Amino acid sequence: MADLFAGKRLINQKNESVDGGDALRGKKIIALYFSAMWCGSCRQFTPKLKRFYETLKAAGKEIEVVLVSRDREEEDLLEYLEHGGDWLAIPFGDDRIQEYLKKYEVPTIPAFKLINDAGDLLHDARADVTERGKDDAVAVFDEWVEKYPAN
Numbered sequence: 001m002a003d004l005f006a007g008k009r010l011i012n013q014k015n016e017s018v019d020g021g022d023a024l025r026g027k028k029i030i031a032l033y034f035s036a037m038w039c040g041s042c043r044q045f046t047p048k049l050k051r052f053y054e055t056l057k058a059a060g061k062e063i064e065v066v067l068v069s070r071d072r073e074e075e076d077l078l079e080y081l082e083h084g085g086d087w088l089a090i091p092f093g094d095d096r097i098q099e100y101l102k103k104y105e106v107p108t109i110p111a112f113k114l115i116n117d118a119g120d121l122l123h124d125a126r127a128d129v130t131e132r133g134k135d136d137a138v139a140v141f142d143e144w145v146e147k148y149p150a151n
């Protein structure tokens with residue numbers, strides 16, 4: 001049970017509403033991706049994360065990423081979501097964006113954090129993706145599942 005997201009609305013790349021509990025149920029790894037279209041270092045990280053995510057999905061790995069966008073316009077959020085992997089996002093203007101920036105202590109973006117389904121922070125995972133995501137995606141995922149399971 002993805003408690004943190006149960007009954008909470010997320011959106012997909014088409015701006016369709018998705019129930020967070022359904023979308024994250026059974027995922028072994030849940031990650032929050034704090035990012036924004038205006039952020040230059042995010043533009044460098046996003047393609048790496050997209051390739052990593054797509055490699056894992058193709059390998060049948062149970063991972064989901066939720067974008068927590070600091071974009072100031074809804075159009076920017078949606079466009080950035082489209083440019084990323086086929087992951088989900090907290091809708092524009094949702095109070096959870098500010099809440100999560102505080103709760104997970106995100107002074108700067110991009111930040112990529114593994115959490116469990118109760119919402120506890122497990123691991124700051126940006127460096128793993130940057131350093132090993134290209135060549136060792138499945139090994140990185142398997143290590144995460146061992147050390148930082150979502151449930």
Ligand SMILES: *[C@@H]1O[C@H](CO)[C@@H](O)[C@H](O)[C@H]1NC(C)=O
Nearest residue numbers: 011014015016017074075078
């Ligand atoms: C996205 O979906 C929301 C909620 O359904 C809607 O209010 C908004 O206008 C949509 N935005 C775009 C750009 O389609």
